[in-house]
Amino acid sequence: MNLADICDNAKKGREYALLGNYDSSIVYYQGVIQQIHKHCQSLRDPALKVKWQQVRQELTEEYEQVKGIMGTLESFKSEKPVDILTPQLEEKVEDPAVWPPPTPAEHRYVCLCMWNSLSEPQKKDSPAMQHRGAGPVSRGQGNPKSERPGYKDARGTKAKDDKKGSGETPGDVEQKKFDGTGYDSDLVDSLERDIVSRNPNVHWDDIADLEDAKKLLREAVVLPMWMPDFFKGIRRPWKGVLMVGPPGTGKTMLAKAVATECGTTFFNVSSSTLTSKYRGESEKLVRLLFEMARFYAPTTIFIDEIDSICGRRGTSDEHEASRRVKSELLIQMDGVGGALENDDPSKMVMVLAATNFPWDIDEALRRRLEKRIYIPLPTASGRVELLKINLREVELAADVDLDLIAEKIEGYSGADITNVCRDASMMAMRRRIQGLSPEEIRALSKDELQMPVTMEDFTLTLKKISKSVSAADLEKYEAWMAEFGSV
Template sequence: MEQVIAENVDNCSDKSEITDQNTEKDLLSEYREAVKWFERARNELRSDENNQLSFVQMCTEQAASLVAMLYHSDQNNSRREVLNEIYETVNFLSGKLGNVSLSSPDEASETSIDDQTSFIEQDISLPMPEKTLHAPECQNDTRCSARQQAIEETLVRNNDVTFDSVVGLEEAKRSLKEAVVMPLLYPHLFSGNRKPWTRILLYGPPGTGKSRLAHAISSEIDFAFYSVSSSDLLSSWFGESEKMIRDLFEHSRNVNIRSVIFMDEIDSLCRKRKEGEEEGVRRIKTELLRQMDGITSNYGMFLLCATNCPWELDSAFLRRFQKRVYIPLPDEPSRISILKLHAGEERILNQSEWSELGRQTDGYSGSDLANLANAALFEPMRELHSAKRWKISPDGRYSPCFSQEDIGTIEANLKDLPPAFVETRALSLDDFKTCLHSSKPTVNSSDLKLFESFTAKFGQVGS
């Protein structure tokens, strides 16, 4: 490995004597050759067979020698910075493989060939970069950096949603764990013909927890989680939308941890193709189909999509989803759990009262129940403005009193009391019943029949 790098550094100095035109051609050729060696190492690590680490080590050594040569040959400062980052990454990988670590490109340039560059074994603790940069490809694309920045903004960080915070939907949780979490924790179980799912569609009425389920994935294990909507991908510039889709999937393939792309409201991009459709829309669909076909378990990436209108999806897209999971309206136990969750510390109803609420909210989605609980929490606040008598607690707090008792109460208006010591009465079943008249379910029976019909033909129930 030392001799290979030394020879390439020596060749690099010889090339400085040729013409500028030939130098550019040589640089382009060497960039392509370095990429090939990196791809060989990556493909070997991602292969289903037993990995040959000696072959991976050889590939990284060859790639490192080319990167060192390019670092000294290329006069472009931006590309030299990227080459230095790549060199550090190879240094990190060499340490992980038990190989000798490499010197920095600057140190290599200061060492003469006669000294036969020496390399010192050391423990490498450099952080892996978040992505592999493709600087040569972006040089002639003025909008490349803008696309890369937009993709970075779709990455979800510091997400506090977990599977435990999602009520019910046990089958959907199991499918997602099988597809995303299990292959990372137990890779040896997914060898041979057993392949993890790589493309799953979640569908169901609005407000049933599809997006929440997707975001719960990112908090389970260290994933690169991209949350993408149609507005992130579509552009008024000719051809820019297709490039954005391509760059998104390429970015996901090149991060150094397992990645998940979540596309919400996928029907806005993948509606059924029809005669007279605009050429730009057709090209976007074609590019998305091509990228979906390129997703394999070897790349360590996973595509998760959600829609409220699965029957509007083009059959070509529908076919590419290996699992199509129906996220239905919550059942009675789930409805009670959701109401308790959103009522928070105010949930002082007894079990029979919660059961009554569970029966009366049949047909409500998770979002409808959250709105109902929030509206009920406001009912005790509304009484503060009309209260004339106030009960004083031992710690000096005031709560409204509507009975005629005089012991421990005072007569006053809300504005006359110290704001910090005013508190509401406890939440009651009547507060929920009052709000049931104004907080109606947003999903009707005709919509549910469409989902049931679609599930019978193409899907599976995720509850």
């Protein structure tokens, strides 16, 4: 007996079974089982004979499983359900010589359920089966879709989607899809990705200090949504708001808070969003942006670092392509004020811009951004509040005096204060792992690293981290606001 043939036949039997060729698989299984039986008879070693018998038993179990699968497949090909229903159909037909109409798909399903109930005599007398088998044709004609458990999964989803598309449900208004007919689908998709959120979930309370800026933004953006009857005519909402200030003072956070408090769709746009390597496509992107904003109105378009998109025109280093983009942006902004064409503030598109270089902005854009507000460095009380917000998840030692720290960080921006708190909170960890090997550091538990932040940690941190805004920069901002500010 060749052992290679036994292994080869067993391998082929399993492969054919996995491929679904069950007829050939059964032939190979039968052959290999007979070969192992003959081989066992020729063996004299009892231990080896037991092992081969175990192999034969495993192959026999696989053979029975394949036979069971074949039997199940054969049962699907049976015509028993139609035969069972035939007498009922013939009783209703007046002329036996005429064929009955074809059974609808719903009726066929009910027939199959009835056949299953008849093929299981132990369940035939149960109340559930009697109710299921009684009058299948009449129930199927009355409401066949409710009798099909799979119908909801197969078609219910589509019907639900159609209902959403028709706008019948009130919760689907915010989920409407912009129709980009006439535009490149890639351009539409790229702008759809810049819709940060229809609710960024940043509230006024999440922003420390800046009370004057928050008050002005409420009046410019939020109040028109709350009091639409008042903001009409000469009191129409502002078309655009420009936030000017040093880096890291919270201009982006204010923009997200505006979108949240208004409940508007929030577009976060940068220079990379509105530029393309193809000629004329950047202008199309600008126009598409504002058309999408009108579609998703009320909308807040936040353009960060707007000086990089719409700098001063007429300079020697200005390119023709960038000039066309600026012109299209100015044209679109002049017509986006919903209150100019429609007094409904819920249809307005608010352009919210931020810049660190207001003196580089084009004069025409400065005119269209009607409110120009200054976002200053945090005050003494604002610095204390920022320290509390940044350190709310950190344990502080008893000697930590936040008021004293706030005095030492005068002139620091909000981002600088966040960096100070982050570095100070890591000082305890640095002391704990000093001089330890990598294995010892990995073996440290979480509780060993949870040590309070001390006043000494802040003192060391302030020696390493300096402020990022100079006094000369603040003077330039104040001079520009004195000349062009509109608060």
